[in-house]
Amino acid sequence: MASTAAVSSKARASSTEASLTPTRAFVPDPYLDLATYAAAADLLTLSLGPQHPSTHGVFRVVLYLDGELIVKAVPHVGYLHRGVEKLCEKLSYSNVTPILDKNDYVAPMCNEQAANMVFEQLLGVEVPLRAKFVRTLLAELQRIASHLLWLGTFAMDLGGALGGGTSVFMYCFRERELILDLFEELTGCRFHYNTHCIGGNRHDIPAGYPALVHQSLDLIEARLLEYLGMLEHPIFRDRTRGVGTVDAELALELGLTGPLLRASGIDHDLRRDAPYHVYDLLDVNVICDDGGDCYARYKVRLQEIAESIRLSRLLIDNLPAGPICSTKPLSGVTQFKITSGQAYVAIESPRGELGTWLIAGGKGMNPYRMKLRPPSLHALAAVPYLFPRHTLSDAVAILGSLDPIMGEADR
């Protein structure tokens, strides 16, 4: 590990360009024609992926390397394309939720919520207050779980699967198990819950749940400090500081949202700025950082975990009484019909703005066209802009910090 850092710093020093940190004056041309590159004959073509322990999901980047320096990166997506949007066109509205769970498979609550919110908007259904609280709580717990998974895999990317990397991975997953246990108590499934329905939630908070939530969150909070201690490490800092810098203008142009945008200094969070569920009752602290590099993204996500813990505590302590579903319990596939209308609804998933554009038409039994707006797709579209001028080891760090989930990027 020490030698890699030495090589990368040497490569940086020997670069003939002014600086390796991309500034606005220099934006790598993602469509760079390699024939115009000076040392074109010496370029090494390396295919990073689609199976690779450091790519999150099946994602392939073809790298053109000049020595260790990446000159051009061409990403290829679609290895996990399952045709979910076409499949949704033949499912009824109540059936879509369990299938969409599998999109962003790390934060399934968010997919379910985004889909059901757009159905409810077109149907004109109002979700009861208790259901809104439960949905917000589930979204925040899911955010904690997703960021913990990200942290584990990011540290593993930087450390390698065999050696020190898997330690942080295991610790993060140990904490994530606590959250998944909470979800199991509530819905019955640790993953892919199908707990949301049109009009509210299907499962209600069981008796004794708040004590359990507090217990788990106490443990996570205590261990979060441990992670900070473990990762505030010279090697980690050198590998992530100044690496993959995205300045604010580039982030906006690329359509990045979520922690990627906030780490570049733009104060934009749908939970605070376009509140849904009960976020309008909560003071959501939006964490921003000016760095724009991997380290800033790491800091933002870590602090978001702390913020989500605080919000979850607030929510579970203040649960209103009442029904959790405003529509009659599901009695068949023909229960919900939306014959016309189009709408776009977006929520703030752990990765950014997750939205659903729904076009209803025809007989109204199935969505006519359901388009899911994945934040990971834009994160991956940033790869050709971020990889050049970095070395291969930096590329792995950048890809980890972008937090792409191929399930939602490819659908």
Add this chain to the structure above:
Amino acid sequence: MLYLTATLQSLFSTLRQSLKKPTTVEYPKVVRPRAPRLRASFALTKDAAGDENCIGCKKCEKVCPSEVIALTTVKKPSPITGKSRGYASDFTLNLQGCIICELCVQVCPTDAIVMVQDQEKPGFSREDLVLTMDKLYDNGEKKLRLSWANASVLAEHQNPERKHA
């Protein structure tokens, strides 16, 4: 830079962790407690008199997003009451394609199908994972105590008129 202090820092934190109580448990000597609401496999139920609850209405078959349920409806006289009513014959549930979404439980009008907490044991052939009617009613006899909800309980949870303290 040799990163000497950094390496020592890492080693020290590993040492500290190794002296703590391990998180892992020795499965299967220690079985992790499952949540009461865990849903893993299926069972078909019989009513108090011993008559099959399933009337063969095919709602579960229609609602299943993965289309793993297949059944045929027959009308025949009930062995308990003598009246002619619908029954299901050839009820098969292909557990290999099941996404454990609980929608079949939700829509059942007679609370016939429920989900049980006990997972099916792995098998050596694909047929072992296709739950036939006998297996499902067998689960209903033996494992019903491991289910927490049927359609009525879920409907009660989701009742829009529900009021409770």
Add this chain to the structure above:
Amino acid sequence: MSDEPSAPVAADGGAAAAAAPPSLLQGAAAIEPGEASEVVLARLAQACPSALARAAEQTSKRAARAQALEGFLRERFGVEPDPSNGGPLVPAERHFELARALKEELGYKLYVTVCASHWPAQKTKTGEDPEHFELATVLRTLGSGTHQACWRVRIAADVAVVDSLVPLFAGADWQEREQFDLLGVRFRGHPDLRRLMLPDEWEGHPLRKDYAIDTRCVPWR
């Protein structure tokens, strides 16, 4: 997890199980009672004092933006708002002009998404509606009171070309490539229009309505 001694099947099974209905685990179905919503809301208002005021401020900001957008569309483009259908229908030639105006003059700087849909020829009450595509675009303002601007563009099926927004928003690149891939809508001015999700040599555009969902695809070798 040991099975309880299994009651004899069939004959006696009814009697043993007749004692209790399908037994439910203790506590699984019991619901955590909440408190009255007034109590909860009052307590939250105390814990998060600035939340309600900020939400109200943002709602008014968003409403003001929505009104400004409506006025802008009416004056400059002559289209009426159509919120139940996702947004007004704007003439296809003015698609790029609208996006540029929104980005530079009204501050809709975040590119959100584009969604194309295929409408085969069908008979309506007013006559025959020819086959066409509809492209919906969403942009968003930043920060407090963020507002999303959606509009739709109708593209004739035989031409199936519309201006690309890549010169304005680099994030439109992959979204437009995906719509080209899945629906066959071409984008004029896109620097690199090729398939994104599907392999390059795939034939057909799957999300079109005439593409059967069970079209056989040859396994890749």
